[in-house]
Amino acid sequence: MANLLRPAILAAARSSRIKSAITHAPGTRSLVTRFVAGEARDDVLVATRALLDSGRAVSIDHLGEDTTDAEQARAIVAEYRSLLGDLAELDEAPGSHRLEVSVKLSALGQALPVDGDKIALDHARELCEAALAAGVWVSVDAEDHTTTDGALSIVSALRADYPWVGAVLQAYLRRTESDCRDLAGPGSRVRLCKGAYREPASVAFQSAAEVDDSYRRCLAILMDGDGYPMVASHDPAMIDAATAEARRTGRGPDRYEHQMLYGIRDVEQQRLADSGARMRVYVPYGAQWYGYFMRRLAERPANLTFFLRSLTTRT
Template sequence: MLRQALLAASRSVGARRIVNTAPFGRDVVRRFIAGETIDDARRVTEELTAEGLLVSLDVLGEDVQGARQAARTTAQYVELLEGLGAAGLGTRAEVSLKLTAVGQPVDDALALENARLVCSAARSASTTVTVDLEGFSTVRSTLLTVQELRRDFPETGAVVQSYLRRAEEVCAELAFEGSRVRLCKGAYAAPESVAFTDRAEVDKSFVRCMKVLMAGKGYPMLATHDPRLIDIAGALAVLNGRDADTFEYQMLYGIRPQEQLRLAGQGSQVRVYVAYGAEWYAYFMRRLAERPSNLGFLLRSVATRA
């Protein structure tokens, strides 16, 4: 119930206004969001990579309303990537791209064209792009776009959400040599006919998907903060004879930072998902929905500022 309420709030103009104007709002958001500018993103990237971590940067600007807005977001990605390349950060930081930010709501062909521009800029910066998976209604379109991108940019990463009932099947299709696949639980609302709604079932699906990816020939990117799932991932790496550089853990910026450093200190590849930009509200609320215990942090902040 709480998760559904938070997802509903992510679409509420009134709730957004409250978070934007509340005295505590921006202080809380800074725990999860790097800032609003490219300079903010670069600063956080430099801090994290100096600690031995990898980074995936997300320019927040989903659900564009037209081709011009999609072009602006695309240009922001290109500018970000040019900066990463110039700073020599391309080997440590990639970008995560939401197709809804570069034209998918307008036209799939437009999103593909803009995504190609981002992938080309990433290659010039010696880095890669992972195409995020979003709401269940866009899954097929997004995976088809990734397939097209991989014709020219085979290093492009795909995403699978374990809360979707077909997740294990999709993982099997993507677990081939050279295929980069991020596995996450998923933070979007979906009907029970296509998605697991029970948390335990989502976790079980995550484990089944990990087994497929870790036994495959691709490069798994395991996005979870759950200690149990992290332990299982480590065991699967041993079982399948995987070296530390053949897969990675991924965690959100601001969530379990000490665990990120602990894993990296053990020699694991750990990538931190860092979002930035003015359009941070929907992302922030979905992060709370994905891990409702984060709501306690917000409530404690309200109490101390009141």
Template structure:
């Protein structure tokens, strides 16, 4: 399946709906378009589960390079990184060294923010531990992602509130077993709302990462009722998903950040987007059919 999708030119056409392109220039062009609309960006150089030191160092070099571009081009953007792209599966020390270089450079460039994306539940504790080490070593331009499908997340939210860490709250994109995660959408949504309310009331500039209009409306009415001003949080959405809603919220004066992935390693990212919404499969099928 991977070979078929990635080697077929139409695979690229489909990926372009969710991915800015394969090069830094593609990414910069898309960031500029979003910035013109008053939408902030988080740039993600695609890649995950690196299995050798060379590739982990390469991914680190790419993250360092994009920081140079953000600075030089004066883009309204921060970056998101996956620790498994920087060697989390190979060894703690390697991964820590790599991510430290990235957060240090981001700090030197006037505190560009670095978000550690959250991957499958095998990585949750490892990622939070590594994050904590960065934080304790003075890197406060780093934030985490918590997933409302995990039972543990309510407690993690409280820990992050106590530390004063910026949290991106999402529902979670990986297939997780019932031992660790809610299986019913309604439960995941309820937990999202519980965690979101705590973050809005007590958290540090939370990123509410969802396209769920019901939850977004809930956030808006909760903040109005509790006199939480719009500069204290942001909505986050994925590139290629609900652009209309992104623009609408930005026009209403809310902070909106688009997550913009780019690079050649788009296959696993694209598959997660497909899994979230079966209707996307019809989009793929129609593109292949047209081709």
């Protein structure tokens, strides 16, 4: 079924007619706005303020990956800089790192035909410098497996000056256990997620059980290390595993965190925050919400059922 749904969802992502229908359909539009904070910076700042007031931390993603135009990449950098300036004023506890921005290197120009890696690195450095002044963390998001080497190389370069830059690893990739060992050193922040892109069996585990087993192995490596694990999962089994691993390794709530997507399992997010755990919410915003939303479904069409189920329950 997934193989049949994916081409249809990708086709819908390119259709202006379907985009218009989704944008103007009250039911579907409410589904989208449940998971995307809005199109404007003011929208995400309102959502961020509410999450901070609830005791949760926040990571903000300005939607705009797959940039192939240098001017567009600069515009995305400018938006992030403005966002960071606003976040510096929003945070009443500077230095607490309750606020973070997540960036995709493809949004910063990595896919440009000439000097893409250098341009993305230069842009990322600019954002890290602005984030440092604002007291905000930065994490470099994962994309499909073909970008992993380039992304980790850029993260390594950034950490020479900004050692707090976070890396994102996807447990369904066969290489990730090795990457976790490489990145589990002192001060290293690693967000571990299961992964949502559709990848070939040669590089990625295909069954849910295999991915779960890999996640647990990777989580144990990170918890045994000297870094700061960020457990990005909505799966109750993985949340329980993180709690057990933290107990096994003697980690207090200030030495790791949970992460979930905006609009997913809100009650569980609040429960974790109220229990004293650090709970960070990944909040996307921007005018490119339609492509983001459809790609999320296309990456793993089973997400469609998950999103629809989440619309009827906030647990």
